[in-house]
Amino acid sequence: MNLIKKMLGIVWLLLGPAVIYFLTAGAVQNIDPSGTKDINNPVIWIIIIAIFVPIAIGLMIFGWYALKDEYKKLPHTSEDLRS
Amino acid sequence: MSKKSERNIVTRVIAASSLGTMIEWYDFYIFGMLAKTISTEFFPEGNATAALLSTLAIFAAGFIVRPFGALVFGRLGDIFGRKSTFLLTLVLMGGSTFLIGLVPGYKTIGMAAPLIVLFLRLVQGLALGGEYGGAATYVAEHAPVHRRGYFTSWIQTTATLGLFLALGVIMLVKLNMSETAFNSEWGGWRYPFWFSILLVGVSVYIRMKMEESPLFSKLKSEGKTAKNPLKESFSHKANFKMVLLALFGAVMGQGVVWYTGQFYAQSFLETKALLNFEQSRTIMLWAILFATPFFIFFGWLSDKIGRKWIMLLGMLIAIITYRPIFSYFLEESDVSAWQQEAIVSDKVETPVKQVLPGSGDTLVTSVQTIKFTSGAGYTQQQVDTIRTASQEVINGKSVIKDKVLSLGRYWKFVALVFCLILYVTMVYGPIAAFLVELFPVRIRYTSMSLPYHIGNGVFGGLVPFIGVLLQTTFISDPLVGLWYPIAVAALCFVIGAVYLDNKIDENVND
Numbered sequence: 001m002n003l004i005k006k007m008l009g010i011v012w013l014l015l016g017p018a019v020i021y022f023l024t025a026g027a028v029q030n031i032d033p034s035g036t037k038d039i040n041n042p043v044i045w046i047i048i049i050a051i052f053v054p055i056a057i058g059l060m061i062f063g064w065y066a067l068k069d070e071y072k073k074l075p076h077t078s079e080d081l082r083s
Numbered sequence: 084m085s086k087k088s089e090r091n092i093v094t095r096v097i098a099a100s101s102l103g104t105m106i107e108w109y110d111f112y113i114f115g116m117l118a119k120t121i122s123t124e125f126f127p128e129g130n131a132t133a134a135l136l137s138t139l140a141i142f143a144a145g146f147i148v149r150p151f152g153a154l155v156f157g158r159l160g161d162i163f164g165r166k167s168t169f170l171l172t173l174v175l176m177g178g179s180t181f182l183i184g185l186v187p188g189y190k191t192i193g194m195a196a197p198l199i200v201l202f203l204r205l206v207q208g209l210a211l212g213g214e215y216g217g218a219a220t221y222v223a224e225h226a227p228v229h230r231r232g233y234f235t236s237w238i239q240t241t242a243t244l245g246l247f248l249a250l251g252v253i254m255l256v257k258l259n260m261s262e263t264a265f266n267s268e269w270g271g272w273r274y275p276f277w278f279s280i281l282l283v284g285v286s287v288y289i290r291m292k293m294e295e296s297p298l299f300s301k302l303k304s305e306g307k308t309a310k311n312p313l314k315e316s317f318s319h320k321a322n323f324k325m326v327l328l329a330l331f332g333a334v335m336g337q338g339v340v341w342y343t344g345q346f347y348a349q350s351f352l353e354t355k356a357l358l359n360f361e362q363s364r365t366i367m368l369w370a371i372l373f374a375t376p377f378f379i380f381f382g383w384l385s386d387k388i389g390r391k392w393i394m395l396l397g398m399l400i401a402i403i404t405y406r407p408i409f410s411y412f413l414e415e416s417d418v419s420a421w422q423q424e425a426i427v428s429d430k431v432e433t434p435v436k437q438v439l440p441g442s443g444d445t446l447v448t449s450v451q452t453i454k455f456t457s458g459a460g461y462t463q464q465q466v467d468t469i470r471t472a473s474q475e476v477i478n479g480k481s482v483i484k485d486k487v488l489s490l491g492r493y494w495k496f497v498a499l500v501f502c503l504i505l506y507v508t509m510v511y512g513p514i515a516a517f518l519v520e521l522f523p524v525r526i527r528y529t530s531m532s533l534p535y536h537i538g539n540g541v542f543g544g545l546v547p548f549i550g551v552l553l554q555t556t557f558i559s560d561p562l563v564g565l566w567y568p569i570a571v572a573a574l575c576f577v578i579g580a581v582y583l584d585n586k587i588d589e590n591v592n593d
Contacts, residue, residue, distance in 0.1 A: 005581055012331075012578075026552065039552045043135060048548070051146050051541055055330075062327040066582070070324050074584045 002072055012063030016056040023049050096225045097237045099293050100218040103173045103286040104238055106279065107214045108245025109252075110180040111207055113275045115141075116253055120265075120272045124188040125200045133189065136197040144208035149540035150533060152212020154313060157529030160217050161312035164303070165224070165528060166295045169217030173290065176210035177283025179203040184276025188268040212540070216532030223519035224296040229386050231587075235515035236382020240375050243507070246345055247371045252278060254364055298524050312529040316522075325521050326534055332583045333517060334538025336398045336575025337510040339568035342543035343405065344503035345371075347568070350547060351409060352496070355561060356416035357461075359485040362493065370500035377505055381512030389585035390513040390520075397509025398572045398579075405565050408499050413561060415492050418483055421459050428454040443471040457489035520588035542571055 027045040038044055065071060114121065118141065126137035152172075160168035183203050189196045219238050226234035256271045265271040294300075302308050309315050317323050345367075352363040385393050414420070432450045439446060447467045454460035466479040488496060514535075522530040550564025557563040 001581070008577070008581060015574075030552065030555070037551065037555070038548060039555055043139065044548070047146055048545070051150075055537065055541065058327055059331060062324075062331055065320075065324045065327070070320075071328065071582050074328075074582075075321065075325070 002069070005066055005071055006069065009063045009066030009068075012066060013060050014063075016058075016060035016063065019056040019059070020053055023052055093225055093227075093234065096293065097222055097234060099286070099289045100169075100222050101237045101241050103169065103290055104214055104218045105241035105245045105248065106282045106286050107173060107176045107211055108242045109248045109282065110176050110279050111211050112246055112249040113180070113253065113279075114183065114204060114207065116249055117272050117275070121200070123266070124268060124272075125186070125197045127189050132194065133197045136201045140197075140201045140204040144204045146541050146544055148205050148208030149212040149536045152209035153216060153532035153536040154212075154529065155209065156213020157216055157316075157532040158312050160213070160220070160528030161309050161526055164295050164299055165217050165221040166290070166293055168528070169214055169221065170287065170290050172210040172213040172217065173283060173287060175206055176214065177279055177287070179206040179210070180276055181280040181283075184273040184279075190268065212532065212536050215535060216528050219515035220519060220528050220531065221296050223516060224298040224524070229587075231519065232385035232390065232513050232516040233379065233383040235519065236379045236385075236512045238515055239382060239508075239511050240378040242341070242511070243345065243371055243375055243378070243504070247368060247375075249275070250364055250368055250371075254361075254368075258361075302524055307525060309525040309529075312526045315526045316530045316533070322522070322526065322530060326530055328578075328582055329518060329521055329531070330534035330538055332575065332579040333394055333514060334534045335542045336538075336572040336579065337394065337514055338538035338541075338543030339546055339571045339575075340398060340401045340510045341507050341539060342546040343401070343565070343568040344500075344507040347546050347550065347564070348500055348503050351412060352500075356412045357484055357486050358416065359487055362487060366493065366496050366500055369497045370504050373497075373501050374504035374508055377508035378512040381509050382516065385513035385516060386587070389587055390517040391579065391583045391585040393513050394510045394517070395576055395579050395583075397506045398576045400509075401503075401506040402569050402572050402576065404502070405569055406562055408503065409562050409565060411499060412496065415495065416486055416488070418461050418486065421455055421457075421461075424455040424457055424459070426453060427456050428452070428460075445469040445471070455489070457491070459487055459489040459492070461486040 027042075027049060030039045031042045031045055032040040033042070035041075122137055126133040126140075128134075156168050156172055159171075180203075183200055186192075186196055186199050186203070215238075218241075219235055222238055223231050223235050252275045256274045257265055260271045263270075295303075299308075315322065316326060349363060349367050352358045352366060353360075356363075358366070381393050381397075430452045432452070434447050434449045437446045437448070438444075445468070447469060449465045449467070451463045452460065453463065461483050462485040463481055463483055465481045468477045468479065469475070470477070518531040518535060519527065546564075546568055549567040553563045553566060554561075
């Protein structure tokens, strides 16, 4: 199980940049000042990219922790969290 | 303390917390449900600045301000206490909702109207971000061991009951007045906002009488409260990795299942299945009513068998059944299948003519209402244009709308929406206890609030937008919008299954 946790860590590490790429590509493709739909609206894309980039970085950090065995054993007490 | 008085205290804690949280959800939802009227009143079409403010009011409140509210109020709750903080969020939410109902329209005060409404909407988002974590923590810290899932599940009913209350109040007002009276500047659409102040008043009164959480009081008396909960939560690796695990292994999937079951479903029934207003709303109301007790059931069950697998099973069933269920909605609301039935009434209304200013062309609107023996029916509308210069008639496309399902189909739809909300109860019922148990007392409010509001506000809140985005890209598949919640829930399922622990933390006092 621990090996799976570590291997999947690589997947999460790669998934972060992939999400950022697809969001940016989606924005470039759909932003259209003359369009009337929400997906043509640059403000919405700016908000979404601004909020999703930190989340994608969080996913990469999660992957990095997984790869470094940080999730091998989860803490059961607050004492474990201080370690 | 006797068992009876202990039980009384816990009952009052649950009632006070749940009522306030339900009202906050009610306040947050009525804005979204009345978005069309609000945008006409405050954000008129053709005004670019108003359109920008409208976008910010809708998107920023949910996506940016909610998680930000979680940080601000989470910090206050971990420093000053749970009770005073979630009392403050309630007052802010109720006050801003009531004030939205008092803001004069764009026609009266111009650009000040959308600016004030945007500000109040952002306060709403901020307050909502602070409320949930406080209420869940407060109840969990009063709950006896082995009953934490059951007790906090009452808090979990509030988001759905808030939606139910919002749907019910708006429907009640709308059904008791004409469309014009409802949508006028000082019309019926404002009543649900004004009603909020009454609800908030009662809830504030009840919450004022409550004591601080015993665990927080103990921590405070020992001088062990966190000095900087934000720093402890997010810069301390041991805790930050649990914040990430909570988000990616549980809350992200829960958020999309929640929004798909309760919002996407309603929007789908209205805009894709094209059901009339009353049927699409009452289907949701019945389904919510029948499914709500299952929040309590799954909360209770999570005390017996652990939280993890109930939540993950809910996600898994959702992943497998979303497309068949929504596909059924489309097939059963397809009027070509109904046309084999005998028609009992085929009423063609006198066409309405409207001369367009400028070109002088005439629009001719023809409406035909068809009813079948089963009770089903629909309205067909066609708008033709007569060119003044050439007298040429350009036939418009015939549009079907306001479909009414037969009684049998109606209850089948209720049953399927019930299933969608049942998945919500599975993923959402145990999650408050799960989050509370993941973090220590001194930084609990902050640590659990942020992943919760990112999972629900961002991942869940984006369900409609990404749905439209996918629909625009892949036009041929009407169900393509479902791939977003399916993919997020699947990712969350894998992370949860591999990394989460099913063990119930008995000691939340540390």
